[in-house]
Amino acid sequence: MSDCIFCKIIAGEIPSSKVYEDDKVLAFLDISQTTQGHTLVIPKEHVRNVLEMSDQTAATVFARLPKLARAVKVATGAKGLNIVNNNEEIAGQTVFHAHIHIIPRYNDQDEIAITFTEHEPDFDALGRLAQDIAKEVEA
Numbered sequence: 001m002s003d004c005i006f007c008k009i010i011a012g013e014i015p016s017s018k019v020y021e022d023d024k025v026l027a028f029l030d031i032s033q034t035t036q037g038h039t040l041v042i043p044k045e046h047v048r049n050v051l052e053m054s055d056q057t058a059a060t061v062f063a064r065l066p067k068l069a070r071a072v073k074v075a076t077g078a079k080g081l082n083i084v085n086n087n088e089e090i091a092g093q094t095v096f097h098a099h100i101h102i103i104p105r106y107n108d109q110d111e112i113a114i115t116f117t118e119h120e121p122d123f124d125a126l127g128r129l130a131q132d133i134a135k136e137v138e139a
C-alpha cells in the first residue's frame, strides 16, 4: 500500500533496524524503544490488523514469535517480555499495517503499564456472553 509506512519499510524506501526477514515476515526495532530492544513483527502482506488477517497469514506471522522472543530476550538480557498487539484506534493502534510488539522487561519500573482491572463476575452474564462469542466463532 503506497502510503503505508510499514510497507515502505518492507520495500526499503524507509530505513529500519532489521532483526529478521523471510519472504513473508519482517521484524525490526520499534523507533520508540519503549524499552531497549522493543521489536515489531509484521507480515509483508499489507493487512490492517488481526481483525482482517487470514488464518494463513496469522499462522505464518505468529509462528515466528517464539524464536524472535527468545532472541530478543537473550540479546538484551531482559528478564521477560510482553507481547502486545493493538487493533484499531481505541486499542492504541496508530499504524494500520498489522504488527506485534515484543517489549523486553527489565524491572517493575519499566515505562509500560499493562494492567487488568478485576470485576466481580456475574456468572449468568458470563455464560450468555460466552455463548454469543461462540456463535460468532462458528459464523
Ligand code: 5GP
Pocket: 005, 014, 016, 017, 028, 029, 030, 031, 032, 033, 085, 086, 092, 093, 094, 095, 096
Ligand atoms: P501501534 O501504536 O500502532 O500499536 O504501534 C505502532 C508502532 O510503530 C509504535 O510503537 C511506533 O513507535 C512505531 N513506528 C512508527 N513509525 C515507525 C517508523 O518509521 N519506524 C519504526 N521502526 N517504527 C515506527
Ligand code: ZN
Pocket: 001, 004, 005, 006, 007, 008, 045, 046, 047, 096, 097
Ligand atoms: Zn502496509
